[in-house]
Amino acid sequence: DAGVIQSPRHEVTEMGQEVTLRCKPISGHNSLFWYRQTMMRGLELLIYFNNNVPIDDSGMPEDRFSAKMPNASFSTLKIQPSEPRDSAVYFCASSLGGAHTDTQYFGPGTRLTVL
Amino acid sequence: DQQVKQNSPSLSVQEGRISILNCDYTNSMFDYFLWYKKYPAEGPTFLISISSIKDKNEDGRFTVFLNKSAKHLSLHIVPSQPGDSAVYFCAAGPQGGSEKLVFGKGMKLTVNP
Numbered sequence: 196d197a198g199v200i201q202s203p204r205h206e207v208t209e210m211g212q213e214v215t216l217r218c219k220p221i222s223g224h225n226s227l228f229w230y231r232q233t234m235m236r237g238l239e240l241l242i243y244f245n246n247n248v249p250i251d252d253s254g255m256p257e258d259r260f261s262a263k264m265p266n267a268s269f270s271t272l273k274i275q276p277s278e279p280r281d282s283a284v285y286f287c288a289s290s291l292g293g294a295h296t297d298t299q300y301f302g303p304g305t306r307l308t309v310l
Numbered sequence: 311d312q313q314v315k316q317n318s319p320s321l322s323v324q325e326g327r328i329s330i331l332n333c334d335y336t337n338s339m340f341d342y343f344l345w346y347k348k349y350p351a352e353g354p355t356f357l358i359s360i361s362s363i364k365d366k367n368e369d370g371r372f373t374v375f376l377n378k379s380a381k382h383l384s385l386h387i388v389p390s391q392p393g394d395s396a397v398y399f400c401a402a403g404p405q406g407g408s409e410k411l412v413f414g415k416g417m418k419l420t421v422n423p
Binding site: 199234236237238239240243251254286288292293294295296297298299300301302303304 | 342344346351352353354355356359399403405406407408409410411413414415416
């Protein structure tokens, strides 16, 4: 049974370029989370979807970040334009229920480097 | 302002001994706590959780203790095994899960054979 799938696994880009990260949640899961991990701030929630609807985007750092979930099996996190301080590991997670305390299943992450 | 703190960035123990990982929180609204384990190049995986109505929860070699008055929880691993070497994240949130979890920065555990 496939877990959460993220692509690409690694992304190196130059400042100012658009970056799109992709996530396929576990089939049947109703909630999807995008997290960012940095040394300074640890693991932070960026945005949370329930039944494909964005519920909480208070963690999105600024307007350069946007996320979509057009259907139950796909989500994207876009950064435009990217900046060096966006360099981090971005995780997507999904859960069966709608509570943040439900077990979240994380993907392997996308390591983003912005030069 | 960190609401969930894992003050020690790393811990090294011998195989077979006890590993104790600590976590402190500041928000009194937190009443559900989770531990996630993360191996290199993988995402975090859920390990164990505890609700504030309990002060202890066990799952095999893993036990989590909660001291609400001290706003402190700890994860005990007994006996520690080399495969337990990973980064451990403590997370906290309100019961019911209506608000996002707050994660600590993680602690790297190394279990030496």
